Each structure stands twice: as structure tokens, then as C-alpha cells.
Amino acid sequence: EPEVTQTPSHQVTQMGQEVILRCVPISNHLYFYWYRQILGQKVEFLVSFYNNEISEKSEIFDDQFSVERPDGSNFTLKIRSTKLEDSAMYFCASRGWGGVTDTQYFGPGTRLTVL
Amino acid sequence: SQKIEQNSEALNIQEGKTATLTCNYTNYSPAYLQWYRQDPGRGPVFLLLIRENEKEKRKERLKVTFDTTLKQSLFHITASQPADSATYLCALVSPGNQGGKLIFGQGTELSVKP
Numbered sequence: 606e607p608e609v610t611q612t613p614s615h616q617v618t619q620m621g622q623e624v625i626l627r628c629v630p631i632s633n634h635l636y637f638y639w640y641r642q643i644l645g646q647k648v649e650f651l652v653s654f655y656n657n658e659i660s661e662k663s664e665i666f667d668d669q670f671s672v673e674r675p676d677g678s679n680f681t682l683k684i685r686s687t688k689l690e691d692s693a694m695y696f697c698a699s700r701g702w703g704g705v706t707d708t709q710y711f712g713p714g715t716r717l718t719v720l
Numbered sequence: 721s722q723k724i725e726q727n728s729e730a731l732n733i734q735e736g737k738t739a740t741l742t743c744n745y746t747n748y749s750p751a752y753l754q755w756y757r758q759d760p761g762r763g764p765v766f767l768l769l770i771r772e773n774e775k776e777k778r779k780e781r782l783k784v785t786f787d788t789t790l791k792q793s794l795f796h797i798t799a800s801q802p803a804d805s806a807t808y809l810c811a812l813v814s815p816g817n818q819g820g821k822l823i824f825g826q827g828t829e830l831s832v833k834p
Contacts, residue, residue, distance in 0.1 A: 698763075
């Protein structure tokens with residue numbers, strides 16, 4: 606069964622450094638998402654991406670965050686200058702063209718630790 | 721303000737019993753409500769979706785109900801097994817949100833004892 610993959614599984618970085626989290630969505634999917642989950646808290650929406658542009662973003666997704674689909678298969682989340690409070694699990698998700706009721710498939714996540 | 725609330729306390733049940741998990745929401749009129757399973761350190765896995773005009777949905781041992789008057793969804797696992805132990809998340813999609821952004825509850829941890 607096709608699945609969403611994410612790399613790395615764990616990223617440790619110093620505060621102020623840039624990080625890029627990578628995702629390979631399911632190949633024929635059209636909608637891509639990033640969510641995050643701070644330890645012990647709920648899964649929170651960050652951004653959705655469709656047709657090579659952001660379709661919606663949350664208040665969390667400020668100027669320090671950016672997303673890109675550089676080559677038709679990868680989907681990346683960049684945090685330009687990490688803060689301690691960016692430490693969380695980051696999940697990528699994708700869905701097909703069946704409308705909003707189509708299942709979102711989540712990747713296994715990247716655990717980001719900012720020291 | 722908009723809120724989604726799930727049982728905050730962990731649910732502990734005996735194998736073979738039915739687990740019932742609750743999801744309540746306020747100040748939303750969701751078009752769809754979904755239930756996901758999340759294992760520790762893993763991403764959410766989709767289980768079931770129910771639409772606002774549906775009262776009940778079943779899939780194998782799982783059953784979901786959706787009461788838009790009470791603003792509540794119940795998630796049942798019948799004949800529960802230790803392998804069902806996980807955190808269960810409810811998530812809403814607002815009407816008119818074509819992007820499909822999911823709004824999650826905080827999850828309920830289920831533990832099924834043999």
C-alpha cells in the first residue's frame with residue numbers, strides 16, 4: 606500500500622539554525638499538508654498546499670516557515686530560524702482528488718528537537 | 721471560541737468489552753467528522769469518516785455516531801482487543817473548507833487489558 610514517507614525521523618538543531626523537513630507524499634495525490642504536535646498536545650494544522658501554492662495556513666505558520674514542492678515528488682517544510690518552542694513532531698499528510706472527504710494519509714513524522 | 725473536546729482521562733477496559741469514546745465540539749458546524757488512531761511516536765491513521773447528514777457509520781468492529789444537535793460524536797470499538805490500545809483522535813472539517821484542513825481534538829488514550 607502506498608505511504609507517505611518523511612525524513613529525517615529525528616532532527617536535533619541549535620536555536621537559530623535553519624532546518625528542512627522532507628516528505629514524499631503518495632505519488633498521485635494533489636493536496637499536501639503539514640501538521641505539528643507538541644509533546645502531550647493536540648495535532649495542529651500548519652499549512653495546506655495545492656497546485657504549487659499555499660491554500661491555507663494557520664497563525665503558527667509565520668514568516669519563519671515556508672513550504673516547497675521542488676521537484677514534483679518531495680514536499681518540504683523549512684523553518685528559517687528555529688526557536689525552542691518549535692520542538693515538536695511534524696507530520697506531513699497528503700490526499701487525492703476525491704474532495705475533502707478523501708482520506709488524509711499521514712507520514713510517520715519527524716521529531717524536531719531545538720536546543 | 722471554537723472547541724473540540726475529547727475525554728481527557730485515559731480509558732481502561734477489559735478485553736472483549738466495548739470501548740466508547742466521546743468527541744464534543746462547540747461553535748463549529750462541521751461538514752465531516754473523522755476518527756483517527758495514533759500510536760506513540762507515529763502519525764495519525766484514518767479510521768472512519770461520518771458526514772453531517774449521517775447518524776451512524778460502521779466498519780468491522782468500529783461504529784461512529786454523529787449527533788449535530790448535541791454536537792457530539794461517539795466512537796465505539798466492540799469486542800475490544802489489547803491491540804486496540806492507542807490514542808484515538810477526532811477531527812473536524814469545516815463546511816466550505818475545500819482545502820480539507822483537519823482540526824483535531826486532544827485525543828483519548830485507550831488501554832485494553834487482557
